[in-house]
Amino acid sequence: METNNAMKLETERLRMRPVTIEDKSAIFEYRSDSETNKYQGSIPNSLSDVEAFINKLAKHINEPSSWFQLVIIERASEEIIGDLGIHFFGSENKQTEIGCTLNKIYHHRGYATEAVRSVIDYLFHDLNKHRIIASIDPANESSIKLVERLGFRKEAHFVKSLFINGQWVDDIVYALLKDDW
Numbered sequence: 001m002e003t004n005n006a007m008k009l010e011t012e013r014l015r016m017r018p019v020t021i022e023d024k025s026a027i028f029e030y031r032s033d034s035e036t037n038k039y040q041g042s043i044p045n046s047l048s049d050v051e052a053f054i055n056k057l058a059k060h061i062n063e064p065s066s067w068f069q070l071v072i073i074e075r076a077s078e079e080i081i082g083d084l085g086i087h088f089f090g091s092e093n094k095q096t097e098i099g100c101t102l103n104k105i106y107h108h109r110g111y112a113t114e115a116v117r118s119v120i121d122y123l124f125h126d127l128n129k130h131r132i133i134a135s136i137d138p139a140n141e142s143s144i145k146l147v148e149r150l151g152f153r154k155e156a157h158f159v160k161s162l163f164i165n166g167q168w169v170d171d172i173v174y175a176l177l178k179d180d181w
């Protein structure tokens, strides 16, 4: 993994960098796929929805109580294949929540695992975070497999605690400590 001040991560097959407004069309293409994204809190209906989403993100990584977003690029094609959000929270800004979304044509190749692993390394080693969590719908099997593959521990199952797409849904919280990594 390589990083620099502009926050770029590089893995064997992928590159990640902060999202910019120019990425909106690529992001809309896969985020508007309502079937693949049925467990997500919001699905964009238009490019301007994506624009509003990007404009609300933190401009710099590691700002307390903020969401920062990276795009995931396949190095071989230079295509944007997905994105990865990082929520900075908690006292002393020592905890983070992560969420990963891939264009469905890039699923099942190990790309999400490779991207999230690199971000975990960055959060624990470069930013010295204490704990990383993921909040997942219990029906979202691919996401559950992803975090379990990376060693996250299931810590909580909240019943009908989130109102998403017009209904109350359960929420499972997985967590990973720096000491576990």
Ligand SMILES: CC(C)(COP(=O)(O)OP(=O)(O)OC[C@H]1O[C@@H](n2cnc3c(N)ncnc32)[C@H](O)[C@@H]1OP(=O)(O)O)[C@@H](O)C(=O)NCCC(=O)NCCS
Binding pocket: 036, 037, 039, 040, 098, 099, 100, 101, 102, 103, 106, 107, 108, 109, 110, 111, 112, 113, 114, 134, 135, 136, 140, 142, 143, 145, 146
């Ligand atoms: C969550 C999400 C990113 C996971 O994607 P994924 O394709 O299942 O995960 P990976 O890219 O890590 O691929 C892993 C799979 O590829 C397989 N694979 C194939 N080739 C591989 C390779 N060369 N290296 C590693 N794994 C490979 C693995 O065996 C694994 O298969 P399995 O799931 O049957 O065990 C994807 O389902 C998604 O975008 N969902 C919609 C958005 C969403 O709900 N996000 C969660 C919000 S919390």
